[in-house]
Amino acid sequence: MEQMDELRREEEKTRTMYVVIAWLSGIIVTAVLVYGLVTAILSGLSAVGTSLVDVEFPFSFAAQPVTYLSIASVTFFYSGMQVWQYRIARWPLFRLSAIQLAAIVVAFISAYEVLYNFMLWGAFLGNQLLTSSVAALSLVNSVDSPGPVPWNLVFATKIFFSTFVISGYAVYFLRRIHSSGAYQETR
Numbered sequence: 001m002e003q004m005d006e007l008r009r010e011e012e013k014t015r016t017m018y019v020v021i022a023w024l025s026g027i028i029v030t031a032v033l034v035y036g037l038v039t040a041i042l043s044g045l046s047a048v049g050t051s052l053v054d055v056e057f058p059f060s061f062a063a064q065p066v067t068y069l070s071i072a073s074v075t076f077f078y079s080g081m082q083v084w085q086y087r088i089a090r091w092p093l094f095r096l097s098a099i100q101l102a103a104i105v106v107a108f109i110s111a112y113e114v115l116y117n118f119m120l121w122g123a124f125l126g127n128q129l130l131t132s133s134v135a136a137l138s139l140v141n142s143v144d145s146p147g148p149v150p151w152n153l154v155f156a157t158k159i160f161f162s163t164f165v166i167s168g169y170a171v172y173f174l175r176r177i178h179s180s181g182a183y184q185e186t187r
Helices: 002-043 065-089 091-131 134-142 153-180
Strands: none
Touching: 065 091, 065 153, 091 153
16 A cells, blocks of 8 residues: 555656646746747847847857747647646547547648758758858858748747657657557547
């Protein structure tokens, strides 16, 4: 009996850890998004995500806000899934299957976008090497995608890669529920 109480305490500690991490990462995601929106509106920036790439926080040698956003969003999703896994396992099979299908589609789209962004980034950098000096390569973070709504490529690549990781984990998580038979079909 004492061994069972110890297991329950460890399980509760783990759950508490995931709840705290989910809250912290959710606050970070919210703070970075609010900062990015306010900065973009006040600065009138033309490319999506530029305000989260042009600054390094909290020091000049630290990470960009988009890095914090991508890490916090993956952490938030993972922690949330761990906290809610038993409730999710009780969802109907049709709902789980539909969500898994949507996650596969999102994973495909985001993987394509990451590859496209790297290809575009490489083309821009190759063009800069051929047409200008090496000093122009220091502006690698300010490259924007062409189109009616330009995106900063650093921002787009990190956000789409985070989306790929999140959707890939969702597919894995739901597959694990399917294979374990933990779900309960409701009729």
